[in-house]
Amino acid sequence: MFNTFKQFIPYNRIGMAVIDDQEEIIRAEIARSDNVKIHLRNGYSLPLAKTSLKQVIESGQPRIINDLKKYKARHPHSESTHLIVKEGIQSSLTLPLKVNDKCIGVLFFSSIHKNTYNDSHIVFLNHIASHISISFEKSILVGDLILAAITGFAKLAESRDNDTGRHIERMRNYSVAIARQLANYPQYSDIITEKYIRDIYNFSPLHDIGKVGIKDSILLKPGKLSPDEFKVMKTHTLIGAKVLEKTQEVLKNKDKNFFTIGIEITLFHHEKYNGKGYPYGLKMEQIPLSARIVAVADVFDALTSKRPYKSAMTVEKSLEIIIKEKGKSFDPDVVDAFLQSQAEILKIYRSLSDDYSELQTSG
Numbered sequence: 001m002f003n004t005f006k007q008f009i010p011y012n013r014i015g016m017a018v019i020d021d022q023e024e025i026i027r028a029e030i031a032r033s034d035n036v037k038i039h040l041r042n043g044y045s046l047p048l049a050k051t052s053l054k055q056v057i058e059s060g061q062p063r064i065i066n067d068l069k070k071y072k073a074r075h076p077h078s079e080s081t082h083l084i085v086k087e088g089i090q091s092s093l094t095l096p097l098k099v100n101d102k103c104i105g106v107l108f109f110s111s112i113h114k115n116t117y118n119d120s121h122i123v124f125l126n127h128i129a130s131h132i133s134i135s136f137e138k139s140i141l142v143g144d145l146i147l148a149a150i151t152g153f154a155k156l157a158e159s160r161d162n163d164t165g166r167h168i169e170r171m172r173n174y175s176v177a178i179a180r181q182l183a184n185y186p187q188y189s190d191i192i193t194e195k196y197i198r199d200i201y202n203f204s205p206l207h208d209i210g211k212v213g214i215k216d217s218i219l220l221k222p223g224k225l226s227p228d229e230f231k232v233m234k235t236h237t238l239i240g241a242k243v244l245e246k247t248q249e250v251l252k253n254k255d256k257n258f259f260t261i262g263i264e265i266t267l268f269h270h271e272k273y274n275g276k277g278y279p280y281g282l283k284m285e286q287i288p289l290s291a292r293i294v295a296v297a298d299v300f301d302a303l304t305s306k307r308p309y310k311s312a313m314t315v316e317k318s319l320e321i322i323i324k325e326k327g328k329s330f331d332p333d334v335v336d337a338f339l340q341s342q343a344e345i346l347k348i349y350r351s352l353s354d355d356y357s358e359l360q361t362s363g
Helices: 053-059 068-074 079-086 119-160 167-182 194-206 209-213 227-233 236-250 260-268 289-303 315-324 332-340 342-352 354-362
Strands: 013-020 025-033 045-047 063-065 091-099 102-111
Touching: 025 102, 025 194, 053 091, 053 102, 068 079, 091 119, 102 119, 167 194, 167 289, 167 332, 167 342, 194 260, 194 289, 209 236, 236 260, 260 289, 289 315, 289 332, 315 332, 315 342, 332 342
Parallel strands: none
Antiparallel strands: 013 025, 013 102, 025 045, 063 091, 091 102
């Protein structure tokens, strides 16, 4: 769409957002731009009740804003508008995407120039809106159904491990924060695309799904595992990867690489940079980048979380351990990106940590 529509309508950026009726939110799904640094990232979400898009969605009518700076001045608390203006965008055309009279998402065309859009652009988009909507619905439906099922499976595995229920959300957000910072490194700029970051977000929660195959006497043991028990526990990486490989086989006619990053993360997130991890003792760049990222996020969350067999460590002590393991357990670049993302990491920790909430309450 980005490459095709320019002969019909002017834009420097196209974005799509999807409506989640159950959660009553609208979530940025994907964006593409030319020479515009994207600040309103994939995954950014807002309650429908707190966005001006509610009127567009309910009316089903397109909206033109030809001076976003003026619009921002009239809506100073609109964070999404602030982010778009920060990108240099000055005008936008918003098109609701409807299927069977139900709005399933929103398409945004944006320009770095003021007064870009007029009624002729709306006429053009209205002619093709239904085709875009149906294509959009089909493309997100299959992926969402699969990910919902697999994420449910991951939460099942997590619930058996006596976690608080927020480990998945914390470590997936830690992983994304690290990946975004790492994307600024020249050696990773071509690897860590928006799609790559989205895959990290979607698939990092699956890292421990193999624990569903570990018996309770080992998985829930409050004390230290014996060598034989630990040997069994380590097989959760192989079990989890096998689950995703089987699922990917079912999808071979659709997208044979759908679960590639999920399989990498699940299989290799316990490998260590110095080659002393498991299951295969891989070292350095032999370990897929996705797994090297998730390894740091996962360990940081484990250190700062309370478990039946241990208390939560302080953030300061946890950071010391991560730094100490730089070049040993962890990729030095990933640790550097983690530390450079510290403000974002702490924000995630404070908002999603049960232990932090308990400390605040008791204090």
